[in-house]
Amino acid sequence: MIKIPQFVKKLKQYKAGKPISELAREQKLTKIVKLASNENPLGPSPKAVDAIQKALGGLNRYTDPLSHDLVMAIANKYNVQQNHVICGHGTDSLLAYIVNAFTTESDEILTSEGTFIGIYVSIRKYGRKLITVPLKEYTFDLDAIYNAITDKTVMIYLANPNNPTGTMFERDEFEAFMAKVPEHIMVILDEAYTTYADDNPNYPNGIRYDYDNMVVTRTLSKAYGLGGLRVGFAVGPDEVIESLYKVKLPFEPNLLAQQGAIAALDDDEFLTKTKELNKNSLAMLKEGLEKIGIKQVPTSANFILALMPTEKFAKEFTESCMNQGLILRHVDTFGIANGVRINSGTIDETKFALEVMANVYNSLCDNQKEKVEQ
Ligand SMILES: Cc1ncc(COP(=O)(O)O)c(C=O)c1O
Incomplete structure (x- = not known):
């Protein structure tokens, strides 16, 4: 049995x-x-639909395993280095890789109650220890998270804006938090809803920071209208990204997802609408x-x-x-x-x-x- x-x-x-x-x-x-x-x-973004239609004829071939063109499109759009970017089958897939690659069974992963269910699933499915602190007025309580750090904490997950509450923590609070968190603890900053928040001058846009212990995740499933394709990407230090390439499934995201995502990222009109x-x-x-x-x-x-x-x-x-x-x-x-x-x-x-x-x-x-x- x-x-x-x-x-x-x-x-x-x-x-x-x-x-x-x-x-x-x-x-x-x-x-x-x-x-x-x-x-x-x-x-979906109409430009993405066009690009996908054009790519259909190539379905008999495996796609580019490194998503080179998509990685370049992301690097150019967000002004980050190409070796700091990795793409996956949605943020969810990348979160699972991050948990799997950088933690072991006895490690604690710290986050909030009342946040994205996908991180709870990723932590539990690898048998890792999930430690949560309560939300404060439906918002991530960064002080409580900091105070809950123990010798076993190796990773912290933050979502900004948070799902399912929609609340965000502000730049000052985030910077003060990052200044205190020990450098051996990896902070995941999940920015699935960044498009809806980044007009606010107090929004701490994660990609603009350069912390050695932070990985920012983004998705094209929401504002870019590509939930059915699921493309996510992570931006982080090169050693982290290099390690993620080692655990990631080859050829992910698939051909249509890569082509659709490249076109969607360029569709400013759609994003404005x-x-x-x-x-x-x-x-x-x-x-x-x-x-x-x-x-x-x-x-x-x-x-x-x-x-x-x-x-x-x-x-x-x-x-x-x-x-x-x-x-x-x-x-x-x-x-x-x-x-x-x-x-x-x-x-x-x-x-x-x-x-x-x-x-x-x-x-x-x-x-x-x-x-x-x-
Ligand atoms: C905070 C957050 N992160 C990640 C995701 C997952 O996005 P994806 O479709 O890229 O896996 C969601 C989807 O609901 C979400 O709310």
Whole structure:
């Protein structure tokens, strides 16, 4: 009999937001809006779609294992050295490589409660020790993280803006933190939502720093509209990047992902439209949630964390919205049991979402009142 290690037995399979096709099949709905995965509601970058179509004829060949052209495009765009960049199948893949390559079983990896589920999964799947500190007002508490460092801490994960809260820590706080963290501890700074935050002058744009113990990760799955392809990249010191190349799967990201990503990175018009739509749609969402009476966390990303009275309420709210064609994300598995995350959609999608949420919220509140009165 094959022996399955305890830490693998304890893992739970990743549960993503429900796909639109599955919900349509189950509920026989004609209109479905998915605002559960922080995707770009405008679709993919049109330049990326063109490039992918042109690349299709080359599918019989393995692609460039070093993603040379994509690495060069990233190095040029962000003004970093080519040997400081590596690309992977989404940030998620790179996070797994980083955890695997730079930690061993007895090491502690420190982060916050209520952050990106992917890092928890990567830490647990390699049987590493996950140490978390609470969020402070739904934001990474960098002082608490610093104070939780022990002799066994080898890595710290920060997400800025954070998912699922949308909050960000500011430049001064980040710089003070980095100045104190011992240099043998690797800091991962996950900037999946940087596009939505970097107009803020207090946003500490990680790629502009040059710390010897920091790796910055970015993704094209969100603002660049390429979640279906999944391309992520990491920027860090050359020895770190060189080691990551040794553990990375060859030919990742695949041919279409590489070509699509190169074109998307060059699509400034698409990025400007994306930011503009996000600004307008988030403003609508914020105002609409306030009108309904749903509490929310101030955001610097492309989504809002709505706070429900209880975990049970959040679960029922998410399920009822789904039954009416609105897919949201209950973020209990991220560590926020009463949180429901909703990302900015097109203006039409946002209107629809607010209508559904108002109906569902009011009827759940009415049900609760009736129960109390009975
Ligand atoms: C903070 C954060 N990091 C990374 C990712 C994963 O991105 P990718 O699709 O590149 O793996 C996400 C996706 O939700 C995220 O929210």
